Structures are given as structure tokens and as C-alpha cells.
Amino acid sequence: xxxxxxxxxxxxxxxxxxxxxxxxxxxxxxxxxxxxxxxxxxxxxxxxxxxxxxxxxxxxxxxxxxxxxxxxxxxxxxxxxxxxxxxxxxxxxxxxxx
Amino acid sequence: xxxxxxxxxxxxxxxxxxxxxxxxxxxxxxxxxxxxxxxxxxxxxxxxxxxxxxxxxxxxxxxxxxxxxxxxxxxxxxxxxxxxxxxxxxxxxxxxxxxxxxxxxxxxxxxxxxxxxxxxxxxxxxxxxxxxxxxxxxxxxxxxxxxxxxxxxxxxxxxxxxxxxxxxxxxxxxxxxxxxxxxxxxxxxxxxxxxxxxxxxxxxxxxxxxxxxxxxxxxxxxxxxxxxxxxxxxxxxxxxxxxxxxxxxxxxxxxxxxxxxxxxxxxxxxxxxxxxxxxxxxxxxxxxxxxxxxxxxxxxxxxxxxxxxxxxxxxxxxxxxxxxxxxxxxxxxxxxxxxxxxxxxxxxxxxxxxxxxxxxxxxxxxxxxxxxxxxxxxxxxxxxxxxxxxxxxxxxxxxxxxxx
Numbered sequence: 001x002x003x004x005x006x007x008x009x010x011x012x013x014x015x016x017x018x019x020x021x022x023x024x025x026x027x028x029x030x031x032x033x034x035x036x037x038x039x040x041x042x043x044x045x046x047x048x049x050x051x052x053x054x055x056x057x058x059x060x061x062x063x064x065x066x067x068x069x070x071x072x073x074x075x076x077x078x079x080x081x082x083x084x085x086x087x088x089x090x091x092x093x094x095x096x097x098x
Numbered sequence: 099x100x101x102x103x104x105x106x107x108x109x110x111x112x113x114x115x116x117x118x119x120x121x122x123x124x125x126x127x128x129x130x131x132x133x134x135x136x137x138x139x140x141x142x143x144x145x146x147x148x149x150x151x152x153x154x155x156x157x158x159x160x161x162x163x164x165x166x167x168x169x170x171x172x173x174x175x176x177x178x179x180x181x182x183x184x185x186x187x188x189x190x191x192x193x194x195x196x197x198x199x200x201x202x203x204x205x206x207x208x209x210x211x212x213x214x215x216x217x218x219x220x221x222x223x224x225x226x227x228x229x230x231x232x233x234x235x236x237x238x239x240x241x242x243x244x245x246x247x248x249x250x251x252x253x254x255x256x257x258x259x260x261x262x263x264x265x266x267x268x269x270x271x272x273x274x275x276x277x278x279x280x281x282x283x284x285x286x287x288x289x290x291x292x293x294x295x296x297x298x299x300x301x302x303x304x305x306x307x308x309x310x311x312x313x314x315x316x317x318x319x320x321x322x323x324x325x326x327x328x329x330x331x332x333x334x335x336x337x338x339x340x341x342x343x344x345x346x347x348x349x350x351x352x353x354x355x356x357x358x359x360x361x362x363x364x365x366x367x368x369x370x371x372x373x374x375x376x377x378x379x380x381x382x383x384x385x386x387x388x389x390x391x392x393x394x395x396x397x398x399x400x401x402x403x404x405x406x407x408x409x410x411x412x413x414x415x416x417x418x419x420x421x422x423x424x425x426x427x428x429x430x431x432x433x434x435x436x437x438x439x440x441x442x443x444x445x446x447x448x449x450x451x452x453x454x455x456x457x458x459x460x461x462x463x464x465x466x467x468x469x470x471x472x473x474x475x476x477x478x479x480x481x482x483x484x485x486x487x488x489x490x491x492x493x494x495x496x497x498x499x500x501x502x
Contacts (some may be wrong), residue, residue, distance in 0.1 A: 003237060003238060003244070003245065003247050003248035003252060004252065006248065007248065007252040007253065007256060007389075008256075010384070010387050010389040011256045011260060011389075013383070013387050014257075014260055014380060014383045014384045014387060014389055015260045015263065015264070017379065017383035017386075017387075018260055018261070018263075018264040018376060018379045018380045018383055019263075019264055019267060020379075021375075021379040021382075021383065022264040022265070022268060022375050022376040022377075022378065022379025022380060023264050023265075023267040023268035023271060023372070023375070023376065023379075025375060025379075026268045026271070026272055026291065026295075026371055026372050026375045027268065027271040027272060027275060029272075029287075029288075029291050029371070030271065030272040030275040030276050030368070031275055032287075033276060033279060033283055033284060033287040033288070034275055034276055034279050036283065036287070037279040037280060037283045040283075066291075070294060070295075070298065073298050073378060073379075073382050074298070074301070076382055076386065077149070077152065077298075077301055077302055077305055077382070078152055080305065080385065080386075082152075085386065086386070
């Protein structure tokens with residue numbers, strides 16, 4: 001296979017991972033902020049409304065997912081510094097030798 | 099003697115690498131005022147320092163991607179190490195000078211060009227001059243993504259597009275999802291998200307880029323016979339590289355920060371967060387998959403994408419065009435400088451030759467620094483409006499009385 005083939009093969013994977021993590025996590029974060037505003041009620045939203053407790057709970061759940069994603073990123077940086085990488089083979093990310 | 103010059107020059111390159119690339123992580127946070135300019139560069143500098151120390155793995159074979167001056171195990175080619183390694187040291191020195199000169203020149207123009215391309219370009223040029231065309235690894239051996247084409251050119255074409263698409267999708271989603279939420283909630287929340295994602299980019303930058311310089315210095319040490327272990331890097335090399343890149347980052351390439359933060363797109367916090375998340379995700383995903391790329395290209399692509407994705411945002415394509423032009427000529431231009439330096443150095447010969455090209459580097463760097471003082475860009479005016487005249491008598495805090 002030529003260099004171009006290898007590059008395109010890699011590019012698809014990077015694009016897919018990028019969309020899930022790079023656009024998906026910010027979208028969850030945005031949802032979290034929306035939920036937070038929903039939870040605060042009043043002038044936090046353009047159309048007003050009463051405060052909702054569920055909004056707050058949802059918001060923090062969403063933020064927790066985002067933080068997990070970020071932790072995964074940090075783990076990967078640190079692991080690759082030590083010559084390790086993260087394997088997604090068993091769904092749950094595990095640190096393995098490169 | 100030559101070895102000392104190589105080490106100093108390599109650290110110098112590491113330093114320019116740092117201040118050239120501060121913008122990649124922090125331009126958006128500075129432009130949206132999520133962080134004060136000085137705070138942003140300090141944060142980025144510290145994270146780069148940490149990142150550099152985290153890179154325990156040895157990047158000794160970094161030059162193998164583009165030139166053939168090393169064996170696969172990282173030791174220098176025997177033909178180049180006769181005579182105390184002078185032949186190899188001169189190639190590396192000329193290559194590093196090519197990289198630094200190009201980095202400084204693009205900084206003067208405020209263009210975010212890739213530091214890795216500048217380094218590779220300089221090495222390629224010096225190798226062509228020293229060993230001929232066959233000394234360059236153009237296309238790899240066909241078994242994996244390798245060579246100048248596979249490791250440098252293709253990723254440079256592909257990665258900004260990927261980052262741009264991801265950032266555009268992210269921006270679009272964020273704006274769709276937060277319709278109807280009061281601005282004080284979105285602004286504040288996304289500022290935090292942005293700081294977090296930008297920090298991730300800084301950390302990744304420290305691990306990736308400082309490693310390259312560490313590899314180059316260790317290669318020079320081995321060539322000169324001062325180090326033999328190809329599995330480890332001397333601690334002082336690691337420490338000095340980490341400090342050099344962190345100091346460079348802290349100094350801040352304000353000209354480039356300004357171009358990326360204000361020149362391409364007017365960035366709002368949600369866009370900044372989308373852009374930095376996209377950069378972080380693309381950088382980490384590709385290093386996971388062994389896909390070499392430049393932080394600069396990714397960051398620029400992401401910022402452009404965040405402009406495309408926001409409904410009604412304006413993108414200054416003319417500025418973007420200038421950047422792309424700079425990317426295209428980075429490799430050949432640094433190569434030309436590297437080659438010229440090699441010819442000059444080998445014409446004078448020996449230690450004197452190395453001293454002459456090193457002195458020339460100092461002169462060129464000094465001249466460009468003086469030129470930059472004519473129209474200074476620093477933390478005081480980094481966020482000024484991009485378009486429109488800045489009246490000369492506008493009251494402005496003079497440089498030096500600020501937080502500096």
C-alpha cells in the first residue's frame with residue numbers, strides 16, 4: 001500500500017474519534033449548561049420559568065461524563081510518556097504496553 | 099566545541115518552538131478573555147514543562163522519518179561518526195539553524211507555521227547538501243506511513259481539514275443546543291470548558307514537541323561519543339529541553355497569538371471551547387494511531403472550523419490563505435536555509451565553520467528581533483481589533499508599566 005493509502009486509512013479513524021470526542025463531548029457540555037440554566041430557572045433562560053431540581057442533577061451528570069472524557073485524554077498523554085498506550089479492545093479503556 | 103554549539107542551538111530551537119506554538123493552545127482563551135494574557139501563557143508554560151517531563155519514552159529516531167543519518171536502532175550511521183562525529187554534527191547544526199531562522203521569520207510576520215516542519219525542513223536541506231538527494235527518506239519503504247511524504251506532507255494536507263470539520267460540527271452543535279439560554283450562563287460555562295480543553299492541548303504539546311529536541315540532542319551526544327545508551331536520555335538533556343520549551347511558551351509569541359485569536363475569526367467562548375476540544379481530540383487521537391501531525395495545523399484548522407460552524411460568523415479567508423501559503427513554503431524554505439548553512443559551514447570547515455554559521459544565526463536572530471520592535475505586539479495590544487486603523491495618539495498603557 002502506498003503512503004496515500006495509509007494516510008487516508010488513518011485519517012478516517014482520526015476523523016471518527018475526533019467527531020466523537022472533539023465534537024461530542026463539547027455538545028454534552030453544552031447540554032449540561034442548558035440543563036443548569038433549566039435548573040436555575042428565572043432569568044437564566046430567555047423564556048423564564050420555575051427552577052427545576054432535575055435540571056441541576058442532569059447538568060452535573062453530563063459534566064461528569066465530560067470530565068471522564070478529559071481524564072481519559074490526560075491518562076493517554078501520561079501513559080504514552082511512559083511508553084504505554086490505552087487499549088479500547090475490551091470497551092473499558094485499559095493501559096497496556098505499546 | 100561543535101557539540102556544545104549543537105546543544106545550544108537545539109535548545110534555542112526548542113525555545114522558538116515554545117513561543118511559536120503558545121498560540122495553538124492559548125490564542126482562543128486570550129481572545130475570548132477567558133484568561134488574562136499573562137495568566138494564559140504562564141498556565142501553558144507550566145503545562146508544557148510538566149508535559150516535557152512526562153515524556154519518558156525516547157524519541158531518538160525522530161530524524162529517521164525524513165533523513166537517513168541514523169541506523170534503525172537510533173545510533174548514527176558509522177560513515178558520519180568518523181572524525182569525532184563532525185560530519186553528522188554539522189548536518190544537525192545546519193538543520194537546526196534552518197529551523198530557527200524560519201521559525202523567527204514566520205513569527206515576525208505573525209504567521210503560525212509548523213515548528214516540526216521547520217525542523218524537518220532544515221534537516222532535509224542540510225542532508226541534501228551534505229549527503230545528496232539519496233540521504234533523504236522521501237517516501238518510506240512502503241510498509242507504513244513514512245518519509246517526507248508520509249510523515250510531513252500528507253498529514254499537513256489532511257489534519258487541518260479533519261480538525262476544521264470536527265470544530266465546525268462541535269460549534270454548530272453547541273450553538274444549536276444552547277439556544278434560549280441566558281448569555282451569562284453560556285459565556286461563563288464555556289469559558290471554563292475552554293480553559294480545560296486548552297490546557298489539554300498544552301500538555302500534549304509539551305510531551306510531543308520537547309521530545310523532538312531531546313532526540314536531536316541525544317543523537318548529537320552519541321555521534322560525538324559522549325553518550326552510548328540509545329534507550330535513555332541524559333537527565334540534564336531532558337531538564338534543559340523542558341525548561342527551554344516552557345520559557346519559550348511563557349515568553350509568548352504574541353504576534354502569532356494575535357493572528358490566530360483575532361485575525362481569522364472573531365471568537366466567542368463557545369467557539370473557543372469547540373476549537374480547543376477539536377484540537378485536543380484530533381491531536382490525541384492521531385498520536386494514538388501513530389499519525390504524525392503538527393499542532394499548528396490542527397489548531398488553525400480548528401479555529402477556522404469554529405468560524406464556519408457558527409451561524410453568521412465571518413471568516414477572514416484572506417488571512418487563512420496567507421497562512422496556508424506559509425505552510426506550503428515552510429519545509430522548502432527551512433531546507434534552503436539549512437542547505438546554505440551546511441555549504442557555508444563545510445566551506446569554512448571544521449570547528450571554525452560551525453562557529454561561523456552559529457554566529458550568522460545570532461546575527462539573523464538579532465536582526466529579526468530588532469525589526470520586530472518597530473511594530474511590537476505584546477500582552478497589552480494582543481487583543482486590539484483586527485480591522486480598522488489604530489490611531490497613533492490613542493491613549494494606551496505603555497509597554498513596561500503593565501503586569502510585566
